[in-house]
Amino acid sequence: xxxxxxxxxxxxxxxxxxxxxxxxxxxxxxxxxxxxxxxxxxxxxxxxxxxxxxxxxxxxxxxxxxxxxxxxxxxxxxxxxxxxxxxxxxxxxxxxxxxxxxxxxxxxxxxxxxxxxxxxxxxxxxxxxxxxxxxxxxxxxxxxxxxxxxxxxxxxxxxxxxxxxxxxxxxxxxxxxxxxxxxxxxxxxxxxxxxxxxxxxxxxxxxxxxxxxxxxxxxxxxxxxxxxxxxxxxxxxxxxxxxxxxxxxxxxxxxx
Numbered sequence: 001x002x003x004x005x006x007x008x009x010x011x012x013x014x015x016x017x018x019x020x021x022x023x024x025x026x027x028x029x030x031x032x033x034x035x036x037x038x039x040x041x042x043x044x045x046x047x048x049x050x051x052x053x054x055x056x057x058x059x060x061x062x063x064x065x066x067x068x069x070x071x072x073x074x075x076x077x078x079x080x081x082x083x084x085x086x087x088x089x090x091x092x093x094x095x096x097x098x099x100x101x102x103x104x105x106x107x108x109x110x111x112x113x114x115x116x117x118x119x120x121x122x123x124x125x126x127x128x129x130x131x132x133x134x135x136x137x138x139x140x141x142x143x144x145x146x147x148x149x150x151x152x153x154x155x156x157x158x159x160x161x162x163x164x165x166x167x168x169x170x171x172x173x174x175x176x177x178x179x180x181x182x183x184x185x186x187x188x189x190x191x192x193x194x195x196x197x198x199x200x201x202x203x204x205x206x207x208x209x210x211x212x213x214x215x216x217x218x219x220x221x222x223x224x225x226x227x228x229x230x231x232x233x234x235x236x237x238x239x240x241x242x243x244x245x246x247x248x249x250x251x252x253x254x255x256x
Contacts, residue, residue: 017048020045027225028205028206028209031202039144064086064162065085066240067088070245071244088162096154114143154176157175159240179251183250194235194238198235
């Protein structure tokens, strides 16, 4: 079990990446903290920049093999997966970088306006704290839609690189934007379904941890947390596979 006194003593002297070892990384607090930070635009410690960049690089490589596998609709073998990862690596890195810049612009402009003067005015005219909270939820939805739009363009840009053998980042992004304009309903429905699955999974996680209480502490909590990560990855990969099939079918391009 967790020794609270040891943890407090550790945190008093922790620096760099070790300083991020806080209660927010345990159990359901971790995804909720990440979701809160994303919606509120909370700055993250610079110490995690290295791991985040490494993760982005690894995923850029993985997406090459995964999307080739999804497009083929059959096993492609380790060698083909490996080659596809390297073949698309730097194109996918550039797409991820473009999406990150677009997200940053949204935080510096739209988020700053919505949760600065706009929310300030709405909170001042709201009759109760509950009404102000409802307005904040509405603003979260508006801002979240902007983040989702950028992510969808990036996702379908990667798909277009694989399905249509495009190499230029600008061309892939333009193809994705054109596809989303023409088939916005189908694409948004797909992402909303994935969002519902994620919300249901997170709800089960929260409910289990709340009602499990101390019985879910220690190693049980760690194992449940790893199960949540596996389930989240399964939803993400399923969404990507469905995105490839949707793009292929609506673009009229036969599967490889």
